[in-house]
Amino acid sequence: MSLLSTVKAELAALLDLLFPQACPLCRTELTPASAAGLCHSCQAQLPELSSPRCSRCALPFVSEGGSDHLCEPCLRQPPPFSQVEAVGNYEGLLRDAVHRFKYRGTVQLDRPLATLLAERMEQAETPFRPDLIVPVPLHLGRLRQRGYNQSLLLARQLAKRWRVPVAPRQLVRNRPTPPQQGLSLSVRQQNLRGAFAMTAPLQGETVLLIDDVMTTGATLRECARTLQSSGAGEIVAAVIGRAQRHH
Ligand SMILES: [Zn+2]
Ligand SMILES: [Zn+2]
CATH class of the missing domain: 3.40.50.2020 (Rossmann fold)
Structure with missing residues (x-):
């Protein structure tokens, strides 16, 4: 890892700590997110194709x-x-x-x-x-x-x-x-x-x-x-x- 990417990774970790990732639909904290980046509750509520x-x-x-x-x-x-x-x-x-x-x-x-x-x-x-x-x-x-x-x-x-x-x-x-x-x-x-x-x-x-x-x-x-x-x-x-x- 280059110095720059180390710094970037540490910065990302710090940002996660300060501002925990929230579900973009319901704003609850993601712990952890689904593969699509939503909370599991929101993802389960999405209607499927009938x-x-x-x-x-x-x-x-x-x-x-x-x-x-x-x-x-x-x-x-x-x-x-x-x-x-x-x-x-x-x-x-x-x-x-x-x-x-x-x-x-x-x-x-x-x-x-x-x-x-x-x-x-x-x-x-x-x-x-x-x-x-x-x-x-x-x-x-x-x-x-x-x-x-x-x-x-x-x-x-x-x-x-x-x-x-x-x-x-x-x-x-x-x-x-x-x-x-x-x-x-x-x-x-x-x-x-x-x-x-x-x-x-x-x-x-x-x-x-x-x-x-x-x-x-x-x-x-x-x-x-x-x-x-x-x-x-x-x-x-x-x-x-x-x-x-x-x-
Ligand atoms: Zn959600
Ligand atoms: Zn048709």
């Missing part, structure tokens, strides 16, 4: 039993991504966590949330390893207002963990989109037509497209369509929370 759900876009089916199958929108108009990965249903503590991360500046939730997503993806039968990670971009006005793009923070964490490049500015948003709440998928899709563009083409790279929440999937569909028409190979979408259609 089943049955759409095998393509992970839409939870509410009032029926049985196994996973395609939902009607995926049957009618297959999305440009092959699959959607999510930490869990967008409800309860997971919804709370995303709100803090996105609207209340709790940026230190980037590692816990990305770790939960990564762990989930790594547990898949045939884990998807992308050539490139692309975050859903914010419009510049929104970015200036918020100060950060939550999807880019998540993408950077995944990129670090898997040693895969992230493309922070290759997919851009040309114009802000009006509030989409309460609109149907087809109307949302129309509103989003041409809202995104690529600043440089791709050459068949497989892409993991990251967003924080998926509701109707109109945004992810339009981003994936833009990637696809710019030469992307297989595209998988990944989000923290998968919402029901009517959130």
Whole structure:
């Protein structure tokens, strides 16, 4: 160990002593933290993805039993991504966590949330390893207002963990989109037509497209369509929370 890293390690130990690490969700002291950096109680409270759900876009089916199958929108108009990965249903503590991360500046939730997503993806039968990670971009006005793009923070964490490049500015948003709440998928899709563009083409790279929440999937569909028409190979979408259609 070099002198500098010894000093750094001692400083870190001193800081831990003075300011014990707290769970970013409930502020209780971490003794010890889960692998994702949350307290075990919070981690246990996070909702999982419910089943049955759409095998393509992970839409939870509410009032029926049985196994996973395609939902009607995926049957009618297959999305440009092959699959959607999510930490869990967008409800309860997971919804709370995303709100803090996105609207209340709790940026230190980037590692816990990305770790939960990564762990989930790594547990898949045939884990998807992308050539490139692309975050859903914010419009510049929104970015200036918020100060950060939550999807880019998540993408950077995944990129670090898997040693895969992230493309922070290759997919851009040309114009802000009006509030989409309460609109149907087809109307949302129309509103989003041409809202995104690529600043440089791709050459068949497989892409993991990251967003924080998926509701109707109109945004992810339009981003994936833009990637696809710019030469992307297989595209998988990944989000923290998968919402029901009517959130
Ligand atoms: Zn906690
Ligand atoms: Zn579906």
